[in-house]
Amino acid sequence: MEPAGIVLISHSAKVAEGIKEIIHQVAKDVPIELAGGTNDGRIGTSVEKIQTAIERAHTDSGVLLIYDLGSAMMNAEVAVEMSEFDDIEIANAPLLEGAYVAAVESGMGKSLAQVKLAAERALHED
């Protein structure tokens, strides 16, 4: 099985790019795709960008979406509903810490469910 892919959804393209840079230090083999900003480069999120990122990041282990603020979650949900894949999960996790932990777990070959859980527990002490 390939490692599960990860899509970073942010209101800002720069935020998404920066987080990918940080993650790249620890997880070089995990597909990380970005959906940052709107189609015309403003602050916001785009269903089309999320859909494209899902297509690119998807592997036979599925793909995990992580988002930053409220409307990003709504657009993530729309993209999932419109996608033909049924192995997409949305993590309710802090974007940076969640994606970082998720990438590490995915790189170790964990299942999509385990990767999602790890992301959602990123700020837990235990």
Added chain:
Amino acid sequence: MELTAHDIITWMKKTNDKIQSKKEYLTSLDQAIGDGDHGINMARGFNEVVVKLDDSSYESVSDALKDTAMTLMSKVGGAAGPLYGTAFLKLSTSLKGKSADYTHFLNGLEESLAGLKQRGKSQEGEKTLIDVWAPVIEKMKESDDFDASLLKHTAEDSMEKTKDIKATKGRASYLGDRSIGHLDPGSVSSFYVFEALAETIEGGR
């Protein structure tokens, strides 16, 4: 009466006209309690809707509403895109294969409202556009045909009432009590949507 695909196009054009002329106003409302992009997002989204509807020809109300929904989802950058997109998509799906008579249309709007609540994980009383959609639909149930005046006045009154609500959803919820005293921008744009529908109905009589 029943609405035709042409009526839907008129409805969206009238909505677009209002939003273009109130773009700065919507932005100023959103700057007060949100992220300040509602005017520009709605203006761009509805402009694209009109371009799309003008470029196509429609046999059914459902198809025209579907293109409206998909365009809003892809062209509006903020929360308004998935919310209005979902509302019109639910209306479109509900009217598929049916005439848009009053009963079918009202049933469709109820599906829209359910979609808004589900998409926004929100209920009435949280200072969102639901605070216009819910009372308008509730009031429409008391009538048995399209009533332009009832639509417009219910939407307007409901919009005004959002001023007194404390926001507990969306970006404005970060402001807590400071959100009180401001109109909810999404409720104002929803008022334009229903006012435009009212004018479409009046024109169609």
